[in-house]
Amino acid sequence: MSRVGVLVLGPAGAGKSTFCNEMISHMQTVGRRAHIVNLDPAAEPSKYEFTVDIRDLISLDEVMEELDLGPNGALIYCFEYLLNNLDWFDEEIGDYNDEYLIFDCPGQIELYTHIPVLPTIVRHLQSQLNFSLCATYLMEAPFIVDSSKFFSGSLCAMSAMILLELPHINVLSKIDMIKDNYSRKRLKRFLNPDPLLLVDQNDKEMNPKFHRLNQCIANLVDDFGMVQFLPLEAKNPDSVSTILSYIDDVTQWAEAQEQKEPNDQIDIEEL
Numbered sequence: 272m273s274r275v276g277v278l279v280l281g282p283a284g285a286g287k288s289t290f291c292n293e294m295i296s297h298m299q300t301v302g303r304r305a306h307i308v309n310l311d312p313a314a315e316p317s318k319y320e321f322t323v324d325i326r327d328l329i330s331l332d333e334v335m336e337e338l339d340l341g342p343n344g345a346l347i348y349c350f351e352y353l354l355n356n357l358d359w360f361d362e363e364i365g366d367y368n369d370e371y372l373i374f375d376c377p378g379q380i381e382l383y384t385h386i387p388v389l390p391t392i393v394r395h396l397q398s399q400l401n402f403s404l405c406a407t408y409l410m411e412a413p414f415i416v417d418s419s420k421f422f423s424g425s426l427c428a429m430s431a432m433i434l435l436e437l438p439h440i441n442v443l444s445k446i447d448m449i450k451d452n453y454s455r456k457r458l459k460r461f462l463n464p465d466p467l468l469l470v471d472q473n474d475k476e477m478n479p480k481f482h483r484l485n486q487c488i489a490n491l492v493d494d495f496g497m498v499q500f501l502p503l504e505a506k507n508p509d510s511v512s513t514i515l516s517y518i519d520d521v522t523q524w525a526e527a528q529e530q531k532e533p534n535d536q537i538d539i540e541e542l
């Protein structure tokens with residue numbers, strides 16, 4: 272049994288749900304099967320129906336109303352409820368052997384940067400349900416053109432990477448929003464930016480008191496190799512296809528398919 276799971280993470284509005292839908296759309300076009308697992312209890316209706324939906328277990332609105340909680344507190348309550356009902360989760364996912372599951376996560380990044388909710392789900396998927404997982408972390412392109420936002424976004428991405436301990440792919444979403452304003456050469460510089468150069472730009476805009484702190488953060492981001500981004504333009508199937516090929520690579524999807532290839536026997540006999 273080989274199951275591949277892709278966690279789609281990133282701040283609110285980064286384009287996660289759109290990316291999940293475009294992945295399904297692209298995979299259907301090339302004859303592959305995939306499903307969306309919605310882990311966002313506040314999700315809006317999406318283009319493709321959710322195969323597994325946390326809202327079937329618990330509703331954010333009801334939690335807010337009944338427990339008199341705000342949206343963030345209610346979200347954490349929903350995830351704690353999910354953790355206490357993992358048998359429900361296993362049953363829902365259990366039917367999807369040998370399939371590609373795309374986990375659409377909420378935009379409240381404290382779920383994967385501060386508290387161990389998603390890490391617990393990740394360990395469960397790996398150890399109990401035999402998933403090969405990877406994380407895609409989406410950051411909006413207009414973010415990266417502002418160096419201070421680039422650093423804060425990179426630190427959040429790094430925090431998710433450290434907490435989840437998964438193969439991690441950084442994605443620069445909504446690239447179409449900046450591509451008309453920058454030459455191809457300049458765009459490439461954003462996709463593979465040099466944090467040590469960016470810190471100079473930061474220094475010009477910030478109080479000099481922060482110079483050493485900026486320098487240390489730039490070194491950290493540089494050392495972690497966190498500075499590569501794959502471009503995503505949701506409506507461009509080529510960009511979705513390229514990201515998918517990276518996901519296939521880190522989750523070893525193709526190898527898993529070869530292992531269960533039904534025609535292996537025939538090939539051997541033909542030799």
Ligand SMILES: Nc1nc2c(ncn2[C@@H]2O[C@H](COP(=O)(O)OP(=O)(O)OP(=O)(O)O)[C@@H](O)[C@H]2O)c(=O)[nH]1
Nearest residue numbers: 282283284285286287288289377378445503504505
């Ligand atoms: N221009 C542009 N807009 C995009 C792209 N991807 C998503 N959007 C828009 O960005 C907005 C947010 O997209 P979502 O996919 O809902 O973002 P999300 O990360 O799932 O948001 P939350 O679940 O609320 O955290 C929507 O209006 C999308 O249409 C893109 O590649 N280009």
Ligand SMILES: [Mg+2]
Nearest residue numbers: 287288289311
């Ligand atoms: Mg969403």
